[in-house]
Amino acid sequence: xxxxxxxxxxxxxxxxxxxxxxxxxxxxxHFYANYRISMQTSIQTMLDVTKADFIPIYxxxxxxxxxxxxxxxxxxxxxxxxxxxxxxxxxx
Numbered sequence: 001x002x003x004x005x006x007x008x009x010x011x012x013x014x015x016x017x018x019x020x021x022x023x024x025x026x027x028x029x030h031f032y033a034n035y036r037i038s039m040q041t042s043i044q045t046m047l048d049v050t051k052a053d054f055i056p057i058y059x060x061x062x063x064x065x066x067x068x069x070x071x072x073x074x075x076x077x078x079x080x081x082x083x084x085x086x087x088x089x090x091x092x
Contacts, residue, residue: 009056009077010036021090024057026082029064031078032090033057043089047082054079 010017010076020043031067035057057080062073 016040019058022057023088023090025086025088026080026084028066029062031057031060031062031080032076033060043087047087050082053082055082 016039017036018039020037021037022033022035023041026072027043034044035043035055037043058076060073060075060078062075062078064070
């Protein structure tokens with residue numbers, strides 16, 4: 001099969017938007033990813049005001065800290081249920 005390149009669901013040249021690094025805890029898994037937000041807001045503010053059930057995260061690295069033999073899984077996009085996850089900002 002030829003290589004497949006997924007289409008972006010956002011405009012990368014959109015002004016006043018940044019990719020904020022986040023850590024999302026989903027059960028026993030840690031998702032290290034980026035979330036696209038406005039430059040004038042924070043992850044906490046976004047989570048306080050959003051009503052979306054599912055939140056898209058980009059450039060995802062999925063890790064299971066309880067099983068060090070399991071390799072990390074890479075994905076371009078993941079949808080996570082807002083009410084079933086814990087978000088944290090990554091230190092830069």
